[in-house]
Amino acid sequence: MASFVRFGNDLYTGKRSVNFVGNRRVWFTIAALLVIASILTPILKGGFNFGIEFTGGSQFSISGAKSTEQSLASDAVAEVVPDAVTRVVIVGEDGVRVQTDQLTAAQTHQITQTLAKAYGVENSDVNTNFVGATWGSDVTKMSLTALVIFLVLTFIIMALYFRTWKMSAAAIVTLADVLVITLGVYAASGFEITPAAVIGFLTILGYSLYDTVVVFDKIRENTHEDGEDSPRTFSESVNLAVNQTLVRSINTSVVAALPVAAILVIGDFLLGAETLRDISLSLFVGIIVATYSTIFVGAPLYALFRQNEPEIKKRDARVLAARERAKQTEAVK
């Protein structure tokens, strides 16, 4: 731990420093590549794997099944609806999950009974989930409305709080970056997109902005305190702030990701924990990407947005000129 504290000290004083702002070309290139990969992944995989909540359909989960013979399920479904498309997955020791395409509510209830008989369980041990096709689109529509309103509100509030809309703009771009990459990883994992996953994505938006605000607040503090005779250029001040909050960023992302990772690992092995698992995958990826994106995309982008402002340009020029003079004096000596 001592070395980690030392690491924090060095970052704070600037003795050790990662050039997040200065090397932004490199970071932006990496970010662009990640975004492109994230967009290509779902395209190459033939779209997202939407859950029945979005496509419509019926899902049955049987716990404590006497047998895990998959054909029993297909036969039980075919008994009621001969031409239904059935997908059967065995979960854990004695869990069976059956998904079918769109059925009527009545058929779904009938199949519950035939499945219970086939696997030797009570009707009450069969979980059914029947979803009409419009349910998912309703949820999506509302989520998107919520998203847009949230983004507009946060843009305004952040602009007011930081006294510059450029921070808001940088934060929103960071957010978009987080969302795209998280979706890309989600698509690559092949997990189904369920309402639970959507909850996860929405939370990630909140987390990403939260993380950005914490780091940007330090940037505000540093650049605000820089007086006329500051020895640092604007970009250097921004970079110092990011470095000074780096230990916090690492600690926070670890602490936030640990409980989520616990859900992810445990939820994957148990029937019925899908809600938790879907939320946690999007959260786990999102937390890590949000921390990355704030540091490597948000902060450099903010410096880029501001560096051409006349006042900042003037100050930077003065700092650099002074540095140059100092060098020459040194050379003359």
Added chain:
Amino acid sequence: MSPRSTPTRQATRSLSWLGFIVFALLAVLIGGVLWGGATFIPKLALDLEGGTQIILEAEVSDDSDVSQEQLDQAVSIIRQRVNASGVTEAQVTTEGGRNIVVAIPGVADQETRDRVTSTAKLSFRPVLVAGEPSNEFVGEDGESTPYPSPDASVPSEPTASPTDASDDSWITPHLQQEYQAFDCDAERGEAASAPEDEPIVACESDGTVKYILGPVEVEGAHISDASAGMGQTQTGATTGQWVVNLEFDGTGSKAFADVTSRLTGAESPKNQFAIVLDGEVISAPRSQAVISDGKAQISGNFTEETSKALADQLKYGALPINFTELSSNQISATLGSAQLEIGLITGLIGLLLVVVYTLFQYRLLGFVTIFSLVIAAVLTYLVIAILGWREGYRLSLAGIAGLIVAIGFTVDSFIVYFERIRDELRDGRGLESAVEAGWKRAARTIYSAKGINLLAAVVLYVLAVGNVRGFAFTLGVTTIIDVLVVVIFTHPMLQLLAKTRFFSSGHPLSGLDPDALGAVYRGRAQFRTPVSAKRSKIASSSKEAQKRQTIAERKKAEMASSGSAKNDEKDS
């Protein structure tokens, strides 16, 4: 704040406030448990408790919206229906402007399900023709052949305009053919959307009789009450037969009087009127007397169950809007408790990992984090238990996910705060002033960042539906509690701890050791290089620093003796 207030005083005051809040919430909950029917265990939602959730969507012909009033009316009708079937604690709520969510504990049997979903309009139509349900005839080849569907060329307009709803002239050749071809199994309920002023073909709900019915004469909405009971003779003695008692409102009474006066004594089957629900005939009693006072009695082969079912259908049958089953979700109680268990176990494991990591990072200071988390957990539990009692809030799986995620968010407040204190220590401040100065900076960051979080939660809660709401709710509650705990517990604790020798002397285990933090006062973010560093390194870095100095700084540095070097920010 009084001018004499010191950090210690402020801290004691904050902590007393915290004690008061916890005590007050606890008192409310205990009071609720003793006298108000609250429980110590927070109320659980269906996905944890097990049960059936049915989501109904209002069917609207075009894009026109359903009014909130209509939806509320529908909710109260459905609630009555579900409760009438003996289900306790069913929850019926509206969702998102056009959906109704029905949550029933346990497994919903077909009967309950039907009650909920048979949301059709109820109406009374006179019977014109009644007959066998068959839609086939034996053709010339001796084989059964289905009747053909009615030909479009067959006249569908009555030849003479009908005088009343029982008039035979309603039966056009087209309707006759439709009647013959009507398949009771396949086309059941198809007449549900037929216009009220036209005759329809419909079947008895068990598919045993097929009817041609005249236009609607009384609408179900005019039924003011319906109940099942024992039939009585005129002398008041019970007949031992189950009957359904019906009562109409003013308009209904008048219309029903007209119907019964026309039907009573008419030739069978035209003395029958059909009670049509969802395009199906649920009952087609014979009119045996003219009912002029709006109080009718339906008798027949009823059992207690069937008479009650019919009474309920009559009473609650008329919904203002039609609903379709949008989604239905049945969760067994065993799976529900398994999910709760998984949620709690993962939450605990996550918490444990966080505790280990914080202790590793912040040594004994980590205990402040742990205690803060415990306080936050207690407050969250109390709030959720009280909300479950007062507001009917139920903890769902998504809500638990929100709680687990909140662990990370909450601990972050402490991390931000501790790191700021460390920064101040690095600047060479004493612990007490570092705590105050660090708090000032940290508080601003925490407030603004948590503000964004709360905003996200509120927007999600207001605009989203179902699961998302439960999640947003716990996220919002924990955000508020998180800020509260930082302000009235964590900060005061540090104010007090800063007084203790263990922390103020910077014990290596305190996590706030100024030596380990490399602090010597040099002004903000300017440091003397730690003594332990190699001489050569100092020389090189001082040279580097000199290069970076402005003229003013150089002069200043020259004026102060050249003993120590300024180590400025260095680019890599």
